[in-house]
Amino acid sequence: MNATTQSTTPSAVDDQDASPAAVPPAPTFDDLGLLPELLRAVKDNGYTHPTPIQTQAIPIIMAGKDVMGGAQTGTGKTAGFTLPLLQRLARHASSSPSPARHPVRALILAPTRELAMQVHESVVTYSKYVPLRSVCIYGGVDIKPQIAELREGREIVVATPGRLLDHVQQKSVSFAAVEVLVLDEADRMLDMGFIPDIKRILAMLPKERQSLLFSATFSNEIKNLADSMLKAPQLIEVARRNAVSETITHRVYPVASDLKRSLLVHLLTHDEEKAKQVLVFVGTKFGASRLAVYLERQGIAADAIHGDKSQQQRTEALEGFKSGRIRVLVATDVAARGLDIDDLPHVINYELPHTAEDYVHRIGRTGRAGKQGDATSLFAPEEKQRLADIEKLIKRQIERVEISGFAELASAPPERAPSNRGHKREHLERAREKARERDRALTLDGNRPAGRELPTPAAHVPRLDPRLPKLDFDPTKPYVNKPGGAEIAPEKPSPTRPQRPVAALLGGLGKK
DNA sequence: AAAAAAT
DSSP: OOTTTOOSSTTOOOTTSSOGGGSOOOOOGGGGTOOHHHHHHHHHTTOOSOOHHHHHHHHHHHTTOOEEEEOOTTSSHHHHHHHHHHHHHHTTOOOOOOGGGOOOOEEEEOSSHHHHHHHHHHHHHHTTTSSOOEEEEOSSSOSHHHHHHHHHOOSEEEEOHHHHHHHHHTTOOOOTTOOEEEEOSHHHHHHTTOHHHHHHHHHHSOSSSEEEEEOSOOOHHHHHHHHHHOSSOEEEEOSOTTOOOTTEEEEEEEOOGGGHHHHHHHHHHHOGGGGSOEEEEOSOHHHHHHHHHHHHHTTOOEEEEOTTSOHHHHHHHHHHHHHTSOSEEEEOGGGTSSOOOTTOOEEEESSOOSSHHHHHHHHTTSSGGGOOEEEEEEEOGGGHHHHHHHHHHHTSOOEEOOOTTTHHHHHSOTTTTTTTSSOHHHHHHHHHHHHHHHHHHHHHHOSOOTTOOOOOTTTOOOOOOTTSOOOSSOTTSOEEEETTEEEEOSSOOOTTSOOOOHHHHHHHHHHO
16 A cells, blocks of 8 residues: 555655644554563564554453454564463463463463464464463374473463363363453354353453454354453454455456366466465365375365364374475364465465355455555356355455366366367366266265265266274174174164164264 | 365
């Protein structure tokens, strides 16, 4: 916006505004009254000017007030609460080596492991010169080192709710001395059904404390949550809700869904701009893995990140991407919110997200902090409604870019579209996938979908989804459910009684 | 409609 007028003298008044007298000079971090130790850490990181949310939030949080914050990632929100939080704790920090002198004084809750790690990183960065220690608590990894760290004494705990409650049960953490609670991405927590966990944790905290709640949206549920946990909160809101960065160029490429893979490879290899790193969003976990493998086979360094991957795999994929070893990171919406990947120039939606709001979150990975960003979406005819919803939400028409050989097929009826186009291999793959889907429906659902005919034996290739645990019994035969495994029932079941679907068996085993 | 999170 005012990039050209951005003065080299930090104290210069921004005279772009209509009423210069009313506009204070752009604040620097020095103006915020932060401790020298914190300022030093900020400067080590190369920051001189706080973002708008930091300018607003830091004094309010330092004053000990409760906060309801509406800010998206990339606005400097994390430092906006980390710095004043450290400042408050540092005032009575204990430099004693005794663990007993380091009880948990601040609790920060985040919805995903990656987000928790990021917040923790920020805490570590800014607490460099103050005697405060922190730990990141999340699932999917060995719990013992976490217990050991908590035993040593940590003033600041950044955690995902599930594992934290695990620690509560094991009595490896005490909340008796908690002074500040931060709930980050509360809307996400709500979506993920974390609210019961959050309520349980809240009930264990001292009543006398400062609470900060951050959420990208303000639904009634969020407001209720805020009412139950905040006292006379100050409202901080920078970016307009669902605001989309102005520096992002949006594009959609019309294409038949069967050809999306080919188009993606085409874009990744032909478009000079996209010879760089790209984050690709897909709709399903399976789809993410499949696409990453496909890209690897095409000679493009790719990896997938999603919730069915082990924590180590997720960390590896993210590190690989950040280090540049991986060129294309294929992700589900695990990465849509909060994932902070610096200077990401391109985001591709391989599939349009189910809700328009998710589009905003996904493309929020690019065009950060005034940088130029590209949001490209592959747009199949059946996604028409989704695109309409997105355009309505972001209040702009997205440019259609038609690529010869792809766009024509997108306007043809989907069934006929890809035929005799020299994509036989893909066709085969597609057919195989269809067969797999059919198998899944048959073997796992037990009941045929209403009105759907059984495929003819020739078309029906009996094969179970390879991701599922191997069954050492015939799912079409009657069974009994025993602790430790399933067995074919020895006795003949009543012929009049319908069999329980296999899905019920698998579900039952999963819970045991 | 899909994904995320404790085992």
